[in-house]
Amino acid sequence: MNEISNSLVAADVAHSMHPYTNMRAHEANGPMIITRGEGVHVYDDKGKEYIEGMAGLWSVAVGFSETRLKDAAMKQMEALPYYHTFAHKAHEPSIRLAEKLAEMTPEGLDRCFFTNSGSEANDTVIKMVWYMNNALGRPEKKKFIARNKAYHGITIASGSLTGLPGNHRDFDLPAIPVTHVTTPHYWRFAEEGESEADFCARLLKEIEDTILAEGPETVAAFIGEPVMGAGGVMVPPEGYWEGVAAICKKHDILLVADEVICGFGRCGATFACEKFGFTPDILVLSKQISSSYMPLAAIMVTDAVYDAIADNSAKIGTFGHGFTGSGHPVATAVGLENLKIIEEKGLVANAAALEEAFIGGLHAAFDDHPLVGEVRGTGLIAGIELVAAKTAASAFDPAAKVGAKCADFAAEEGLISRAVGDVMALCPPLIITEAQINQIIERMGRALDRTLDWAK
Numbered sequence: 001m002n003e004i005s006n007s008l009v010a011a012d013v014a015h016s017m018h019p020y021t022n023m024r025a026h027e028a029n030g031p032m033i034i035t036r037g038e039g040v041h042v043y044d045d046k047g048k049e050y051i052e053g054m055a056g057l058w059s060v061a062v063g064f065s066e067t068r069l070k071d072a073a074m075k076q077m078e079a080l081p082y083y084h085t086f087a088h089k090a091h092e093p094s095i096r097l098a099e100k101l102a103e104m105t106p107e108g109l110d111r112c113f114f115t116n117s118g119s120e121a122n123d124t125v126i127k128m129v130w131y132m133n134n135a136l137g138r139p140e141k142k143k144f145i146a147r148n149k150a151y152h153g154i155t156i157a158s159g160s161l162t163g164l165p166g167n168h169r170d171f172d173l174p175a176i177p178v179t180h181v182t183t184p185h186y187w188r189f190a191e192e193g194e195s196e197a198d199f200c201a202r203l204l205k206e207i208e209d210t211i212l213a214e215g216p217e218t219v220a221a222f223i224g225e226p227v228m229g230a231g232g233v234m235v236p237p238e239g240y241w242e243g244v245a246a247i248c249k250k251h252d253i254l255l256v257a258d259e260v261i262c263g264f265g266r267c268g269a270t271f272a273c274e275k276f277g278f279t280p281d282i283l284v285l286s287k288q289i290s291s292s293y294m295p296l297a298a299i300m301v302t303d304a305v306y307d308a309i310a311d312n313s314a315k316i317g318t319f320g321h322g323f324t325g326s327g328h329p330v331a332t333a334v335g336l337e338n339l340k341i342i343e344e345k346g347l348v349a350n351a352a353a354l355e356e357a358f359i360g361g362l363h364a365a366f367d368d369h370p371l372v373g374e375v376r377g378t379g380l381i382a383g384i385e386l387v388a389a390k391t392a393a394s395a396f397d398p399a400a401k402v403g404a405k406c407a408d409f410a411a412e413e414g415l416i417s418r419a420v421g422d423v424m425a426l427c428p429p430l431i432i433t434e435a436q437i438n439q440i441i442e443r444m445g446r447a448l449d450r451t452l453d454w455a456k
């Protein structure tokens with residue numbers, strides 16, 4: 001390591017508090033410092049090359065060296081580096097991006113509100129829904145239904161919707177009224193002898209029973225990721241989303257699709273709700289919206305939601321909500337250019353076309369691997385669940401940190417993946433090629449073999 005790296009490591013250990021990190025382990029081990037990116041690759045401070053198999057945090061669609069995004073940011077920095085959108089102020093990039101999103105998203109989702117992050121977006125959704133129901137004279141209709149293992153963010157309200165124990169423990173969450181129902185993951189949660197269709201029907205019944213038990217007049221919204229990401233990449237059983245949509249409609253409950261990961265091609269369709277055959281009342285977008293080059297998220301709502309909120313803002317005199325960075329000109333300029341690149345390079349079609357090479361390739365390579373219980377995924381998002389004896393019931397003791405070890409081996413082999421417990425998540429940039437997918441599979445294969453030796 002050179003002198004700069006040494007001093008960076010020392011400074012990081014001395015002063016930084018890293019998100020999602022065991023801080024004491026960090027003091028002992030120090031950071032992995034990434035210095036540059038090129039296409040689907042990133043490089044650390046020792047010059048080692050990695051395929052970024054997670055697209056950063058499920059987010060860098062166009063890869064790590066897109067000069068058009070740099071140019072869009074520079075151009076906007078020169079013209080107007082900052083302005084806000086409070087109190088009737090506006091600027092071209094945020095107007096154009098809202099217009100573009102209305103055009104791209106499923107019909108009926110024509111109104112857009114910008115935030116800086118997915119967590120803020122989901123917090124905003126909760127507040128919009130509460131504001132709306134107060135305005136409609138049904139102040140008791142405030143509860144949310146979410147799923148175990150859901151990930152909707154980490155702020156007090158969005159973190160309450162998240163269904164992962166690590167995000168609740170010792171943070172005093174959940175702090176809003178929310179009920180978490182069963183994760184739609186057949187392999188892990190099916191009962192003995194239950195077919196996938198029966199599993200789906202059981203989960204839909206659970207959702208409807210929950211609504212009836214809570215009282216439909218008290219349930220405001222159901223929120224879900226069409227394909228669950230940070231909880232371990234879970235693709236729902238066939239018919240699940242159509243069923244959820246029908247139940248929501250029947251009980252006058254808003255359906256919120258959190259497509260912070262799924263949106264803009266990740267699942268092989270522009271939006272995953274289109275792939276799974278439902279149209280939400282509210283659609284939450286982030287990450288690939290700007291390839292995370294700038295922090296940005298957007299909430300798209302139907303006219304019915306918009307009208308209730310707009311009427312109430314007229315009655316009160318304002319919609320008393322918004323962020324200094326809502327619709328930030330540089331972020332929205334970068335977002336707009338990023339969406340143009342996704343369209344021009346056909347990256348949604350690329351994700352769909354490479355699904356067979358990626359998901360099929362992972363199945364072919366690992367279905368029979370002694371460590372692998374299930375390979376799953378769709379489009380360009382996948383999970384490989386590690387277990388001791390090929391069955392869902394034979395999960396490793398979490399304390400053994402088998403997944404984390406496998407991620408370490410993968411990094412040594414030149415592949416950045418993410419261990420969600422013992423699920424190895426992969427979610428490469430949408431610009432990836434078939435040859436690079438094959439490299440991911442080879443490197444992951446070597447990591448799995450090394451993990452198997454280590455676990456013996």
Ligand code: PLP
Pocket residue numbers: 057116117118119120122151152153154225229230258259260261286
């Ligand atoms: N929703 C989903 C589905 C996510 O995957 C994430 C982040 O991974 C969030 C919300 C929160 O986004 P952020 O980290 O930008 O707050």
